[in-house]
Amino acid sequence: MGNNSWEARADEYSLYGFTDLPSVHERGAVVVTHGEGPYVFDTKGRKYLDSNSGLWNMVAGFDHPGLxxxxxxxxxxxxxxxxxxxxxxxxxxxxxxxxxxxxxxxxxxxxxxxxxxxxxxxxxxxxxxxxxxxxxxxxxxxxxxxxxxxxxxxxxxxxxxxxxxxxxxxxxxxxxxxxxxxxxxxxxxxxxxxxxxxxxxxxxxxxxxxxxxxxxxxxxxxxxxxxxxxxxxxxxxxxxxxxxxxxxxxxxxxxxxxxxxxxxxxxxxxxxxxxxxxxxxxxxxxxxxxxxxxxxxxxxxxxxxxxxxxxxxxxxxxxxxxxxxxxxxxxxxxxxxxxxxEGLADNVVRLAPRLEAGLAEIAKNPNIGELRGVGYMWALEAVADRATKTPFASTLSVSERIANTCTDLGLICRPLGQSVVLCPPFILTEGQMDEMFEKLDKALKKVFAEVA
Missing domain, CATH: 3.40.640.10 (Type I PLP-dependent aspartate aminotransferase-like (Major domain))
Incomplete structure (x- = not known):
């Protein structure tokens, strides 16, 4: 990071809340400039599908004209x-x-x-x-x-x-x-x-x-x-x-x-x-x-x-x-x-079974111990051993690694303990849902291959 980069300036002047500091010091902050639908864009022009709805709340996306x-x-x-x-x-x-x-x-x-x-x-x-x-x-x-x-x-x-x-x-x-x-x-x-x-x-x-x-x-x-x-x-x-x-x-x-x-x-x-x-x-x-x-x-x-x-x-x-x-x-x-x-609540009801089914397919990975959730809020819990529900060593920072790998692939999700949380905007389409599945599955397989 250059001394005058957005990342360096964020690091110099900001106090991060609920942030894994070793990770942000290594990778730098993601400084976002605007959003379109369920996507946000950073200062480098990179595009991310935000499957965390900002912080659970941007359910109508980031540029809803009526709002x-x-x-x-x-x-x-x-x-x-x-x-x-x-x-x-x-x-x-x-x-x-x-x-x-x-x-x-x-x-x-x-x-x-x-x-x-x-x-x-x-x-x-x-x-x-x-x-x-x-x-x-x-x-x-x-x-x-x-x-x-x-x-x-x-x-x-x-x-x-x-x-x-x-x-x-x-x-x-x-x-x-x-x-x-x-x-x-x-x-x-x-x-x-x-x-x-x-x-x-x-x-x-x-x-x-x-x-x-x-x-x-x-x-x-x-x-x-x-x-x-x-x-x-x-x-x-x-x-x-x-x-x-x-x-x-x-x-x-x-x-x-x-x-x-x-x-x-x-x-x-x-x-x-x-x-x-x-x-x-x-x-x-x-x-x-x-x-x-x-x-x-x-x-x-x-x-x-x-x-x-x-x-x-x-x-x-x-x-x-x-x-x-x-x-x-x-x-x-x-x-x-x-x-x-305007159909957002209806969209959740209509597509929630599809969201659950897609995540259930991903959860067949032997290092996923539990898929849990309802509606448009779900978590996948990572385990070192599914049969015993043994978690990975905390020093491995598995969920943080998964979230960082997802970010590299253009997907924002949230690490929570040993879990990865997905709570997408209510406007998510079937095609965007498939994009989320594909990138999440790829990230999980990459990280588990490194730590399992």
Whole structure:
């Protein structure tokens, strides 16, 4: 890299997040300039099929004209405002109506943030505020699961059940991580999937009893664990845990930041897995990646209780300068319309079986231990030995090597632990899907030949 190259300048002035630094120091950053459909282009003119949809969110591709026009029109009409002091834009009102309309709730209330992390953080504060107002100040503990990802603020990182947060001295006290419901990896020898699910449910109830239901503020769960490596729940998992939470009066929050708005084949992942949460956390697909936005969607019971708590002190003392931003809301209204009414959600339903079948063919490789996923979110887990599920040595950085090889071939995918994740844009065509299969298969075979 020349001293004035884009790569060198990125390395000199940027602090990389969630990046394998030895890899980027060796190879250099990929600095992208623009996108067309599901493709992005770098400063050297190289073209990449982005099978990660940016970061799960660019579901309509990188140059959708309707979304661009929605942004341009709103910037020209009213480029910015807040949602404080009883004032908000008309677009904010319209989006709140639309989000409740498309939610599984018959009524509710919406609060806006700038990201999924902030939305989860806000939901925790809402629960703490609610319980404090109802005379239960001790009701503060938050239950999540190991390997879950809920964000990067101090609170949402405490909810995230990933070991890397220990470098920040997290989690904060009172954030408890239950077992990850990944049957393939965590099931005991001879244990059926139904027995595994029963064990997960029993662990939840035992934890509630041990900690005291009167100390637990809420339970958060992604319908499918996204950044944990695309881990669907074990069979019947949510049907087993939901009654336990209801029994002990613990609010059930669905973190739909990744799953929401079509990724699993339904509008909500909670619909795919047939459970009714008390609130939904949304982000990413809500604007198809064209604007940073998150939303807390409260179902009717929590909405009423939070409203009563706010009335008692004459306000809800929380908010962000740009939450409910009129441009973001205008884009979100268009994005929801694009996904739900312009064929994108239908495309996921139509082509998801083809995506699964193509990946299943690739997964016949003896160094793939598990193919898992649903809809348009899948992961292939690499193993040194399929029969024993033995992973490769971490020093080999197998998933990083696979992702780098894919990049060299013009395909962007995401390494997560020992897995390679694919979550393509909803606009992906059959021909582009075949391109993804071909390049991924070639990369896997090359890397496994080097390390196996």
């Amino acid at each position: 661009i026009k929605a942004a341009q029109d709103q910037y020209a009409r009213f480029p910015g405002y807040h949602a404080f002091f009883g004032r908000m834009s008309d677009q904010t009102v319209l989006l709140s109506e639309k989000l409740v309309e498309v939610s599984p709730f018959d009524r509710g209330r919406v609060f806006y943030t700038n990201s999924g992390s902030e939305a989860n953080d806000t939901m925790v504060k809402i629960l703490w505020f609610l319980h404090q107002a109802e005379g239960k100040p001790q009701k503060r503990k938050i239950l999540t699961r190991q390997n879950a990802y809920h964000g990067v603020t101090a609170v949402s990182a405490s909810m995230t059940g990933k070991p890397y947060n220990s470098v920040f001295g997290l989690p904060l006290p009172g954030f408890l991580h239950l077992s990850c419901p990944h049957y393939w990896r965590n099931g005991k020898p001879g244990e059926t999937e139904e027995q595994f699910t029963a064990r997960m449910a029993a662990e939840l109830e035992a934890t509630i009893i041990k900690e005291g239901a009167d100390t637990i503020a809420g339970f958060f769960a992604e319908p499918v664990m996204g950044a944990g490596g695309v881990i669907p729940p074990s069979k019947g998992y949510f049907q087993a845990v939901a009654p336990i939470l209801k029994k002990y009066g613990i609010p059930f929050i669905a973190d739909e930041v990744i799953c929401g708005f079509g990724r699993t084949g339904n509008t909500w992942g909670s619909q795919t897995y047939d459970f009714m949460p008390d609130a939904i956390i949304s982000s990413k697909n809500i604007t198809a990646g064209f604007f940073p936005m998150g939303a807390v969607i409260l179902g009717p019971e929590l909405a009423d209780r939070v409203q009563a708590a706010s009335e008692a002190i004459e306000e809800f003392p929380h908010g962000f300068t740009a939450s409910g931003h009129p441009v973001g809301c205008a884009i979100a209204l268009k994005a929801i319309d694009v996904v739900m009414n």
